[in-house]
Amino acid sequence: MAIGAQAQLLKGKVTADKEALKGASILVDGVAKAQSDEAGLFSLTVQKIPFRLSIRHMSYVPLDTVISSLPKAPLLLRMQLAIAQLEAVKISTGYQQVSIEKLAGSYDVVGNERYQEQVGANVLERLEGVASSLSVDRKTNKPSINVRGISTLNGERGALIVVDNFPYEGDIDNLNPNDVAHVTILKDAAASSIWGARAANGVIVITTKRGQYGQKVKVNYNANVSLLAKPDLNDISRMSTSDFIDMEMFLFDKGQYTSLENPSSSVPLTPVVELLIAKRDGNISVAEANAQIAVLRQQNNIDNYTDHFYRVGVNRQYAIGLSGGEQKQWWSASVGYDDNHSNLNASFNRLNLSLKNGFRPTKNLELGIAAYYTHSKRHSGQLEYSQIRATNGSLPPYVNFVDEQGNALAVMNQYRAAYLNSFSGIKQLLDWNYYPAEEALLSPNTVKLHDLMLNFNAKYQWRGFSAQVLYQYGRQTTVNEQFYEGNSYYTRNMINTLTQVSGGTLKRPIPLGTIYDYANNQYSRHHLRGQLEYQNTFGQRHELNVFAGAELRDEFSLNDNFRRYGFDKLFGSSVSVDFASNYPRFLGGGSIPITNNTNQYYATDRYVSLYANAGYTYLNKYTLTASVRRDASNLFGLNVNDQWNPFWSVGASWHLSRETFLGWKLDDLRLRASYGVSGNVNPDMAAVTTINNDGVSVYTQQLMTVFKNFRNPELRWENTYMFNLGADFALLNNRLTGSLEYYHKRGTDLFGLAEIDATAGIGNTMTKNVAAMKGNGIDLNLAWQHRKGVFNWRSDVNFSMNRDEITDYYLPINLGNILLVGDNRITGQVGKPVYALYSYRWGGLDGQTGNPIGFVNGQPSNDYAYMTANARKPEEMVYEGRVMPTYFGAIGNTFTYKGLSLTVRLSTKFGYFFRRSTISYVNLVGNRRGHGDYALRWQKPGDEKQTNVPSFIYPLSSARDAFYEYSEATAERGDHVRLQYINLSYAAFKQSRYTSLQSLQLFVAGNQLGMIWAANKHGLDPDYPNLPPKPIWSFGIKGSL
């Protein structure tokens, strides 16, 4: 190989479809050197040989070739129209497949490779910490995914999920994550406005895998097993058994339980209190009582529970996908199976099947059909620790559930043991004891689900025009069966409660045997979309893409519930009971009817939408876009004017790196700007007062109702205006790629709960348009690739900043303590974040009494009732900071050495505050909810130097507790760094000509690995206010043939 020292001339011609191609970029070793002219010709000089010659044109497949010797004749370079290739570059907005550079909006794409680095049965779980701007909110029971923060906390909270062009309303657990090809997140208004009102919290578009025309048969397979470690219940701060018993003894001396000793009182008392009563009354000796209490002091039911209820969870996942295609058709098929067993031995089995087929009967017509079927079954497991309670509160920490022989123990629940014992002579009564270790096994719950989804589409193309019809039919059947077997506490208690014994005769209005609750939900939907599109290029300079369409959506769900008594599973028979009568209660007096649980109702949701979108590109460099959409629905009680609300957006982009006047050696640079309006409707926005069924009165035998919505003509749509600026770039031979975005958000008429005068008669809060806000943020994505022989390093960073503040609050606010519930309520202080954390000013503890010190008019005070009453001014509260993270991001690194690959991903959240839990004496005494902070309480002068936990006083003061609970002493910084996941994989097999096996990969992955650093000193995980999860370790293989 000759290395030419001097410059040599290279000439060539670029053609496509046998015609000269103008405007193609010619790159030598990645550096742009020339462009092809009208005749497709170019010439350039090269310094060294060999070199890599690259031809780039956005409508054609990139062409790369290594030139090791200069040809004599002009080089002929034939470009292929980029149809098949564009599938990979194009993104899906749910309405069109489009090259990202023809868009001006803000999109994030999570590719298949990144997506599959994690293991798990849920489709959305894998997005956390992977996609920028996306955060998961776990403050509510059901975690919700939000894009760029939350616009409002009312109504639909989470992002809209779109699967293969249609919004997905079914259970997200029905989807098979191994079918996911890629995920696109629509972040700004220009991107999401096409989805209308439901896009207020962002849109996540999931595209599933499919075959390609002319593709060889390909098989992908995947099998893995995950191990879920037992949770550690001591991760939640708990009071020690000894402290708890001391507290009970103290309260016993104070007479806290005296009224409950009344023979007519059925309220359960704890074992220690019962021992103290027996000791006082001389029923057992002092020594015996003390000895028994000493034994209890050694017990802690956390260990007992962990040993007998928890096990290591095992999840197994298998998936196989096939695809292929010929000239006129493509097809794909997949099967997935999941078999999960949780730490509490609850099981979840899921089978996914999918079949897809596309074909081109003629040149202009393309047809597609897809079918997805899911069958899943859930079976309940053991009770959660927190579910094992007595009706009047938690259980004391010394109450065990299982004895040393492994027998289930009876624990306090609804009635005092002594009270129940007084009826023990009545033999007809069933055992009235509660055995938590058996209860869940005797009251199993199963949920069986069938979900079928059919998609059809037909597209006819004629010159630049195309007409497309898409239709989706979905049907989901869910059957929920709850059995309470005859020997479950639930059933025994029900039967006993209504048993009537008079003399020797016995009457049981509720028959012996299983109680069976059946709930059937039938859900079906039709979704029809018609779309016209025109796409053309005029004279090589102008490119136009316009589409407009209309959609109809009809969702129907029917719920059918009933209950059977004396149910026999085998025969399906049951015993009829009288629901219309009242029966005297065996204990406690009064009379009640038998629970019926039989009802049926349906819901119909209908939507009509019209939308249009236009994109225009000039010289492949300048792009303008616009979109508009209107939605209407049959949402009950909406004013006609409110039914239709328009959303629109405009955008522009400039492909700067294509400008010839720039001498930069950038591989790619594109600037974008967009502006758009989106909105949110609130279900409370009713033009009429509506009422809702509330059962049938057993007294008047007539229907009862409750108010659902109150006519509120003052409610308006919440509107969000978003301006977005972005830059996409590629540097250093495409080794560094990324995007940087800035956005500005303005919201008006935000929905929030407003304190109202309870005298109006509709409670003390209601939804109003309470505030206006503005916000801004930055999203940064960087990806770095480094290749050096057998060693590769890939790194990506995403970082987001999100700030907002209230610009106007429409209501007078003089209710200081409302600021304290900032987690889910707009705090309404102009200039402060929309959701902010406030505290009572904390003056430490009084050195003589251990009382917390607060402030009234700047003076130390202990008038807690006044300080915590809602008459206080907001200025008297201390502002701590934002409730939502200001900064969050993740960094992922993948190191590859030959076949070995290690991925480590860290995520972080910064700049926010949370309120940690602490001891509340009212909760402790009232319902036995303890907290480890009890041990840190002030007990003697001097303690105030080490602790902020107030002394335990009796009688209790709820205001004093509330003051401490919401003071500066319990506000914590939320900042932390988390190890999101790691993945170690080994490519055991490489493509070779001797076998059809294309790849085989073995991997180990770890998820939920916990925090590696946190700003708070208590080791609390701010993302998990309850029990933080334990790591999940997965092992598996995947490959393709």
Place this chain on the structure above:
Amino acid sequence: MKKLNYIIVLCTTLSLLSCEKFLDERSKSNLRIATTVSDFQSLLDNYSVMNYMDLSSAEMVAGDFYLTDADWASRAEQERRLYLWATSNVMDLTTNDWINMYNMVYRANTVIEGTPALHALNSVEWRSVLGQGYYYRAKSFLQLLGSYALAYDEAEENPGIPLRLDTDFNKPSVRASVKQGYQQLVADLHKAIPLLPVTAVHVMRPSKPAAHALLARAYLMMRKYEQAGLHADSCLQLKSNLIDYNTLNLSLTNPFVMFHPETIHYTRFQNPSSLSNIRAKISLEIINSYADGDLRKQAFYRLSNGAYAQRGSYSGETIPFGGLATDEVYLVRAESYARAGRLEAAMDDVNTLLKMRWDKRKSFIPYTANTKEAAINVVLLERRKELTLRGLRWSDIKRLNKEGRGISLSRTINGVTYTLPANSARFANPIPEGVINASGMAQNQY
């Protein structure tokens, strides 16, 4: 070309029409607008809102019961404060009598506003449901005035409660005077009486005798004794059943069943923990007033650990009864007769009642009275013995003090005695602070 235009116009119109129809489908089968008589009835039949929410804050501060030091100490802070007549922070912030009562008023107003539209029907059901609307509004106002305002006085303009007469919740609340409040509820009950049926489907629903009985109670609290007697009489003309306590099974935990024959309208207190029969001890003053042979002592109370507690509430439950029963109406008529100087008629009513309370095995000596004062005293004494923990005592004290009886209250906790002198401004409970702040209304002054 013209044809094409027509087709386009036709198609567009058709599609718009069908679109509207498509969207007209009702979205939820269990959600609707109240339009029919039975819809309005369904709002009032919801017993957990209408019948189980009687105001308890008046009974909490009256003198029928007391708490032990230990039980007092074990109660929530606001309940402890209310018990000792504190002048602030005596009500729970999120759930209290004020909120419950005005929720009832809103339901009643929904019915009063909505049912006239169905006037053309003029059916029995329509008349009944409208009458129930007026009845419930009056009942709520009467209970609110009893707790949060001073006694009715023709000559005074004391602040009462806001009189919310429609469902517009954006209207600000303004406190009307006590006098205006009573005038309003009397007017409502006068409207209710002709509309309500003599017998309701169930005693959970108001009836004509219930409206008379409630009006009699209201007039009594206004010290308009003549009208009180008239309406008590009208009630007893329609319903006068009394239970013979000899027929009760006094060995039962609670000898009274729900909806027993004396019940005119069944309502009960919103569960107050201090008033629970395991804590509330009946004042010895009441216990000691029962003569030998009076079955009420045994039917109503149980002795445990040296103190008496209620066991037999007219509710048939452990929660005290706050509704209307015939025994009260007899005593209202008796008081009216006594104050009018019809001594014999007054004593007849008292004796009619007492005969049914007396042990058949013991001899019953009928009451006689020679003077008006003596007759009134007999009636008032029997009123205390018969109507313990029925939510009436607080209002009775206020009106009797207007008659110059100078009743003061005192309670002792941990050796400290707290006294509420007769005619104190504290005979009106403080309005919940949250309501005062949200509405800007004036708080009661102490």
